[in-house]
Each structure stands twice: as structure tokens, then as C-alpha cells.
Amino acid sequence: MAATNGVWSEKILHLLRRMNNFYSTGSRRRVEREVWRDVEVLTEMIPQVFSPPQGGAVGLCPGLDSYESRSEAVDAVLRSLRQEDSITCLKGWRDEKYSVMPGCSDPPLMWMERAATSLFGVKRYGVHINGYTVGESGEVSMWLARRSRTKQTYPGLLDNVAAGGLAAGVGIRHTLIKECQEEACIPSAIAATARPVSTVSYTYEDEEGVFPESQFVFDLQLPADFRPRVGDGEVLEFHLLPIEKVKELLASDDFKPNSAMVVLDFLIRHAFIEPDSEAFYQELVSGLHQTL
């Protein structure tokens, strides 16, 4: 049962607003003079590491003048805070070093425990791959992954065929080929045919902090007789679905939100949405590309 167009649009606009709620009225950014409170406390408690916020952004003391000194000083603070159990996002500690970079191709300034990045609103970059097939009469179907029910984030939800975060110093295509192999057993000869076509950017906030993210988007047309297979256990199963069904699922709560945005971008670029019949066409496009 396909949703009516108006209901579908409302659901999708809601998704885009939620993923960009940092820009909304009432967000931490918009409430005047409100500084991210946990960070403000940090700068008062630990002046030897953090300098007071300026323009809403916390700084590091100038004495911390190297990659190692910055990383170690901040890590020591975060580990001590983790013991106190007072900061929500640190409860999800992963022991995963995330590179803090001004832009995704800049050299990293420091590394930080991944779970702590939302405390400072560190921008994160990733790669998402739309895996799809084109039938003999031109009909498009898309491969979607169902995430493992034991994943720490968004367990059991639908996702792109493969995706992953960009680590410092690792290329975008390199990450794509690695994730295709690890998550979906897509051989590198096939993954290498993926085409870079877009980015999807957004900033959301929740009780754990602020999440500014940009995903590099690739389209990967898979051979009709190829089936992705579960690789490293991050995926429960893969489904090949007609594009109309994918469109319908986008408006459900069954999709990992940022992966739904990547699929929406695919639907727009591949002309599956007609501006004359989608009153919010321009808003749908703009909602995929918000940046600070």
C-alpha cells in the first residue's frame, strides 16, 4: 500500500528537519548566549587544557602545540570524566581513536575517543554506497542492508548496502572498497566501478551532543546476477527491492536516518521524484545539504 504523496512528503520533511535540528529554533545554537554546558564546565575545571569558549566554540590551550600533546591531554580529561559517569555520550565509550580535522582532507589536529566527539561537535565524515541494479527493461531495484540486531547504533534498521566512517589519512575510495568488501563481500573489482555523485550533509543534536556530519555518496550499479553477502557481521541480511518499495520504506521508521537521506538523494538524482507533483521538491534537495 503506497502512501499518498502528501503524507510521504510530510514524513520526509520531518526526517530532514530532525537530522538538521541543530539549525532549528530552540536548538542550543539558536538559544542566545547558551553555551554547551558540559563544555563550559570543562573549561572552568580544567584551565590547563581548555581555553574559555569564544563564539560558542571551546579552544585548547596554546601550550598544547602538537598532535600528540593535544590528543593525550584531552584523552586524560575524557577518561577521568568517564569515571565520574556524568556525561551521557561517554557512556558509549568505544576505544576508537577518531581524527579531529578542520576539513576531511586536512591533516588531523588530534585524535579523540569517538564517543566524545559529539561533546565538542567535531565534524565527522563518512562514505555511503547506493547499490542498485537495472533490469532488462530499465527498472531500477536497490540493495538494502538490514543492520545486525547487536549493532551499538540503530540495531535492526535498514541501511545502504555499505557505509563507513572516514579515518584520518585514509582515502575516500579506499574506504569505499574496504567497506564494500567487509560489510557486503563486494569484490574490489566491482566496488571500484562506483561513481562519486554527491554529498549529504546535516547537523543534529540530541542528549549526547552535537553531530555535524558529511557523507560522500557513491552510486554502484551491481550486476543483475550478483548478490551481496553478509561479511563482518554488521549486517543481518540484504534485500533487493523495487525502487517504489524503497521510496515507501523511506517514510517509515524502519530506516537509519542518515542512510534514508542518502537514498532520498538517489531518488532525486535518478529522476524518481517529479517536481511538478512534489510541492516540497526544492526543500527536499536543500535539506540534504545543510552545513554550519
Place this chain on the structure above:
Amino acid sequence: MAATNGVWSEKILHLLRRMNNFYSTGSRRRVEREVWRDVEVLTEMIPQVFSPPQGGAVGLCPGLDSYESRSEAVDAVLRSLRQEDSITCLKGWRDEKYSVMPGCSDPPLMWMERAATSLFGVKRYGVHINGYTVGESGEVSMWLARRSRTKQTYPGLLDNVAAGGLAAGVGIRHTLIKECQEEACIPSAIAATARPVSTVSYTYEDEEGVFPESQFVFDLQLPADFRPRVGDGEVLEFHLLPIEKVKELLASDDFKPNSAMVVLDFLIRHAFIEPDSEAFYQELVSGLHQTL
């Protein structure tokens, strides 16, 4: 002689910043408490039509409660101001009624002389068409128009194969087919195969006012043996150019700026830009989708 990648990126980033200069530090929007002065004067001089600015936006008096009454009251003011010769943008008076609509599919609230819309920052919508061919070995070439040297705006510059503004109550596809026919003699049977793929949105300001615009973007693959022909005289000539040459021209001053953005969007969607070698890939995408 192809430009080096770094120089090309700088030129394109400059284009995107210029077309979004309303969002920059120092723009009228960012200078605190500064209201668009000409409009402020209007509201003081003509309180029977304009209500004082609120949140930087001028309003119309509530008594003007119909499409006709709003349109006629504002037109009378604009015609009188035009006589005084004090407002720059009114010197370009076109006698063309532009529909003022909150969104491009909303019913128009009023019409306004097209040359005056920048005085109030009225949002304008249009359609741009990327006309291209794909050769036997897959090589892509693009048809570009050279604008007539007698056009009022951007005379003699390169442009998309066809483009035009959206008038109130006229569909997007209808406008596309009309512009393809009128500007490039593309038969409607061919124009109808155009695929809606994107929007390009930006807001710039200059001495004539503020220009928030969104263009609906279509890709139109033309048969290899088809040649667009000059139609209504808005175009001087058409050129079919290899995509690498088009990319090079984008970074020149030979392109109508918003049409260059539409071509940049094409280059990105068709994988002619590789994120691993374009350090500003994400900024290029975001710069095509800025909205108020």
C-alpha cells in the same frame, strides 16, 4: 591548456561565494540591525501601503487583502518611485509582471514588476536544462548557448542550452518544454525526455538588491545527430563541447554565474569530479544548495 586542479577549485569556490554573498560576513543580512534602507524609507513615506519592517522583512498593510489590491497598491508606489529615478533596480524596468509566491507551488499573493523584486528580496524560481550527448564510446559532450550580445542581462556569456523563469500557475515541465522550443528549437518530443535531477539554490546581493533564487535542474540527453538552433533570438549560437573543455570554461569569466552552478551540479552528479582529488568536494556540493 587545462587549469591545474587547485586553481580551478579556487575559481569555483569564488563563484559559489559570490553567488551566496548574502550569507557572508558584512552582507546586509549580517550587519546587525541594518535594514534594507530603501525599503525602510518606503515604509515611512507610504504607511498606507507598507507596514514597518519586522525581523528585517517589510510587510503590506492588512487592509490590502486581495491579490489585485496588493498588486495595484505596490505597482502605483513603484511607478511613482521610478519617476524619481532614485532606486537603482527600477532603472531596469521591464513591464513584466512577476508573481510573488511563498513557495513555487503556492498561489501567488500578488504580482510585481520583475525589476523591483530584488528591492524586496522576492524569491524567484526558474528551470535550467543541461543538454548533452553521449558518444559511442561513452564520452560526454555538452551543448552550451552563447547568449545574444543584446540581452539585457549577461550579454554574450555562455549559458545552458535552455533556461527560463517560472511564471505563476505554469508548470515546471511546461516551462521546460516551452523554453527548449523557443530558445533552442528542441521539439517537444525530445524535450519531454528531460529528467528532473536537482535544484540549485543561492542568494546574492548587489547594488540593485537581494536575489534569492532556486533553479529546477533537468538533464536532457540529446541524440548525437541533433543540433539545437537559434530560436527567439536570445541566443547567438550553440556549441557542442567535450566535458573537459566545459569544466575548464566553468572557471573562466565567460559563463553566466548561475548557469555555471547548474553545470557544476552536472559535473558532480555525473562523477566528473573525484572527491579524493578535489579537496573542496563537499564545499562545492553545499555551495549549490544554500537557502534562507
